[in-house]
Amino acid sequence: MKSVAVLSGKGGVGKTFVAVNLAYAAKAAVYIDCDVEEPNGHLFFKPLNYYCEEVSVTIPEIAGDLCTGCRACVDFCQYNALAYAGNKIMVFDELCHYCGGCTLVCPVAAIHESSRTIGTLTRGSGNRVMVCSGTLNIGEANGIPIIKRLKRFSGLWDTTIIDCPPGSSCAVMESINDCDFCLLVTEPTTFGVHNMALVRELAELLGKPYAVLINKALPDEPIVREYCAQNNIPVIGEIPYNAELADLNSRGKIAALCNSEYQTLFAGLLQSICGGDA
């Protein structure tokens, strides 16, 4: 059983493309789309039997008649989600990180937690893959509670593929912190290499085994391989820059399903990552 996180600093290098095809190439996989701001992996799998649930968080609610205006909660909140003005506590829901600290520090128990829905979680199965996606509601700032919930589906089947959000922010850290392996997808551009170096630093920091996969590889553009060689970064493989792949992907097709050549490529890649148990 193995959990592989697919990540990249830069958006648009092909995280979802790689994650979808890896999940399809596995014998039995759970695909988890942690890019809750714009989940799109389900468009490829077209899962059926969708099960949908709401994801809620708890935010503080102030009992104004109990509040003594001591400001312990305002001073405690590191996210500036609370203010004290006009003799009352103001709560800014969208800045709250649901830590519950204000409730704990209130000396007169004037704060209790109320529930607020921030998004939805859906799962279903399509093309032999169990597909789990989260969607953060428009206007919400923090998708981490949804990512935490999504990760509960990790390990249900032999292989878990985690499709991460782009970047190297808190949401990415949350997506990868339980995985067994980080696959760093990049493309042969300066921007691609720069941002790959950032996520590599993150994988190092969290002590995760990792390797680079070069997507849209060009024979005469060695920028990624040169950088990796200079910095002792393992390169696990490359996927050629290829019109057929771009065409299949843009039409929402799973390349490994449409062409056995790609099935072999992705199954081989999974084999190199997971060893014998993929």
Add this chain to the structure above:
Amino acid sequence: MRILIPTIIKVTTSGINPSFGRTEFFAIFDDQSGEYTFIDNPACNAEGGAGILAAQTAVDNKVDVVIATQCGQNAADVLKAAKIKIFKAVPAKIFELVEKYRNGTLAELTEIHSGFHRRGGQ
């Protein structure tokens, strides 16, 4: 009457800092003493909610008026709760802005932006 203005450096001849939430310093003019004090803005490097913390700082310093180039919704909500009025700055030095306010030549700031933190927000 106490007037708070985001300032770039701690002198009255400084220009106004166009950011209310992320300014490094505030100038506070007290018309009873006729003197200026300068304070650090604890929100200048805040990860989020800078406008709220900056507005809280204005409230805690018991100011009556804020002069700003622009102001976000959250900060405006906090200032409003404390009955602090916001006036729209014009390009000028800190002491000139205080004079203009006292002459009644500044208008109230009515255009409140929705904040820079809400991606795709309301």
